[in-house]
Every structure is written in structure tokens, then in C-alpha cells.
Amino acid sequence: MTLPLIRRAVLLVALAAPLPVSAQMQASGDTMPPPAAPADVQSLDAIIHATYDAISGPAGPRNWPRFYSLFLPGGYTVPTRRDSTGVHARVGTPQHFAQLADRYFSTHGFYEMEIGRETNTFGAVTQVFSAYASRNAPEDPKPFQRGINSFQLFNDGKRWYIVSIFWDGETPTNPIPERYLRK
Secondary structure (H helix, E strand, O other), rough: OOOHHHHHHHHHHHHHOOOOHHHHHHHHHOOOOOOHHHHOOOOOHHHHHHHHHHHHHHOOOHHHHHHHHEEEEOOOOOOOEEEEEEEEOOOOHHHHHHHHHHHHHHOOEEEEEEEEEEEEOOOEEEEEEEEEEEEOOOOOOOOOEEEEEEEEEEEOOOOOEEEEEEEEOOOEEEEHHHHOOOO
């Protein structure tokens, strides 16, 4: 190898080397989320369960620090909505989601539970299609909404992180495919 090729190879290796999450945050200026409870992030099942648990409950405040602790710094939420002009997505932070959701949660019970899942993993990257049902009370016989939460997750070998949650609600013209309703 010639000297310029060696320099390029060293530079590529240096750029590809991962920084610890804390070093990444210092470099980007973002704030660190609160520390996660180890039980919430020890497994794929645990982090999915913790997500649903953190947003579910009777009317009133939620445990937002717990919710934030599940995300990779810089993680985001992407709800979709439909109106007369089409389908739209809104990218926001977990904190932005909490501000919007608090308006509803302050006066309404909200219980979301997983009703099916399909998971795909490659290395440290996992994509989960988690079918959900939302109810105002856990004992409600019929959900007021169903849909799919698309979780993008990262495992650094020590814990799981949510990179993003992107979701869409079921409609009569867009029912949840049967394959996503299996656990």
C-alpha cells in the first residue's frame, strides 16, 4: 500500500470506530436521558414491555423519566395521522411526544398492550413490528384503536435502546395483517 492509501485506511477505521453513548452525547451537545432501570432494558421483551407500561395508566401523569430512559440519546418518535390531504408523519423527540400525550392523558385513561409481534435482527440492529390495542380502561372489551408500533432498537451488548418508534393506526382500508397478530 502506498502512504496515501494507508492514511485513508487508518482514517476510515478511525471514523468507523464507535464512541460510547456518553462520548457521543458530549460531542453532539444533547442531554443524556435519565439512567434506565436495568430490568427495563435487559432484553428485547423487557424494553417493549417497559414502553407500553410507561405510557399506560389511569387519567393523570405518566412516568416520563422512565419512558425517556428507554431511548438512545437522539432517539425519536414518529406518529402518523390521516386527514383530507393524505397521510402525514411528524418526527419528534420523546419529550415532544410526552408534551402532546399529556394533554390527552390528563383527562383520559389510556392502556396500550401488545397483541402481536414480528421481529427481525441483524447484528446490533433490531426491527420490531409490535401490533397494539389501545383501551381507556384495561377491562374495556373492545379497543378504541389498534395499529402497529414499528420499533427500531439497538443493543450495545450491555442494554437495549429504542432508536425510534414509528406508528400507524389500523383503519377499515388498512387492517393489521394477520402475521403481525401472532406472538
